[in-house]
Amino acid sequence: MSASDTRKWAGLSVLAECRKPMERRDPWNDWDRASASQLKTYKECPRKWFISKILGVRTPGTEATRVGTRVHEAIEDFINYGKALRDPVALPAKDWLWPIFLRNKRTDDIKVEKEFEITFDGFNLSGKIDIAIFTDATIVDHKTTSAWKWAMNEEQLAEDIQVHTYAYVFFQQKPEANHVKIVYNYMKKKKGKAQRLVTIALSREANENFMRAYILPLLQGMEKDATKVLPLDVSPNEYSACGKYGGCPFRDFCHARKGVTDRHETRTDYVQARRKKNDETTTEINHCKSRIRWRELEERGSGGARSRNQASKAARGFGSS
Numbered sequence: 455m456s457a458s459d460t461r462k463w464a465g466l467s468v469l470a471e472c473r474k475p476m477e478r479r480d481p482w483n484d485w486d487r488a489s490a491s492q493l494k495t496y497k498e499c500p501r502k503w504f505i506s507k508i509l510g511v512r513t514p515g516t517e518a519t520r521v522g523t524r525v526h527e528a529i530e531d532f533i534n535y536g537k538a539l540r541d542p543v544a545l546p547a548k549d550w551l552w553p554i555f556l557r558n559k560r561t562d563d564i565k566v567e568k569e570f571e572i573t574f575d576g577f578n579l580s581g582k583i584d585i586a587i588f589t590d591a592t593i594v595d596h597k598t599t600s601a602w603k604w605a606m607n608e609e610q611l612a613e614d615i616q617v618h619t620y621a622y623v624f625f626q627q628k629p630e631a632n633h634v635k636i637v638y639n640y641m642k643k644k645k646g647k648a649q650r651l652v653t654i655a656l657s658r659e660a661n662e663n664f665m666r667a668y669i670l671p672l673l674q675g676m677e678k679d680a681t682k683v684l685p686l687d688v689s690p691n692e693y694s695a696c697g698k699y700g701g702c703p704f705r706d707f708c709h710a711r712k713g714v715t716d717r718h719e720t721r722t723d724y725v726q727a728r729r730k731k732n733d734e735t736t737t738e739i740n741h742c743k744s745r746i747r748w749r750e751l752e753e754r755g756s757g758g759a760r761s762r763n764q765a766s767k768a769a770r771g772f773g774s775s
């Protein structure tokens with residue numbers, strides 16, 4: 455590997471400087487990038503993505519996410535700083551991680567928790583890669599699971615959004631490469647803790663086809679839906695995701711089960727529900743109210759009668775009169 459190759463890989467985030475910023479059509483809409491997890495959520499249910507990413511409604515972390523974060527941090531500390539790997543969930547993967555740790559001490563071609571920012575067809579994609587081994591054309595992603603039945607197999611991996619997003623990042627960084635190996639490092643966190651590796655090799659052509667056929671339409675949908683005002687304005691995915699993972703946390707905001715169709719009623723409900731759930735985040739609530747008000751003024755045709763500035767002022771005063 456040449457020194458310039460290493461610099462290229464190490465400087466993934468430098469690409470941010472040359473990205474083309476997306477047009478912002480709404481002063482309160484600051485969505486300007488997607489990640490693999492956003493794409494997955496949007497595919498699951500566009501309304502769920504809208505509530506969490508555009509309206510910024512937060513949900514408390516779950517035990518599963520806490521364990522995942524803890525394991526990722528333990529592995530990062532082990533490979534980067536040689537800190538003893540004692541996390542019980544990560545421990546079964548230690549023998550497999552050991553050569554990566556040793557190699558990381560001798561070379562600089564391994565990047566751990568490397569942030570990236572690239573563009574794809576004018577859309578910004580960002581995220582973090584758990585382990586990238588540049589000279590081996592290998593990308594590793596750590597996953598914790600409660601049972602093996604939830605782990606993906608090779609066929610599922612070959613159609614996974616995250617896999618293709620990471621492969622795309624790799625191919626952008628290494629134009630001469632035609633293949634990349636993606637390894638999902640599964641660690642079972644419940645009874646009978648163990649490690650299981652699921653590996654696939656992806657060609658550049660397969661990756662490009664997937665990005666065009668599946669990821670581009672999702673990004674285009676996100677761009678369109680990011681300008682919407684209320685959850686009700688964004689079509690859900692036929693409610694198939696409502697019961698997944700113990701139930702969608704946004705039912706209060708979504709009205710999917712109430713069958714509400716009155717936008718005015720929904721708006722009032724939404725602001726009230728949001729205030730109740732997030733009373734500590736007053737700024738966020740005001741932000742959302744302003745955003746809703748701004749869009750309403752536009753919808754009423756105020757764009758012709760008022761300047762954007764006047765409408766914006768009126769929007770900021772929303773709720774005070």
Ligand code: SF4
Pocket residue numbers: 499500501502505690691693695696697702703704705708709710
């Ligand atoms: S409750 Fe169902 S339709 Fe509503 S946001 Fe959640 S997944 Fe989507």
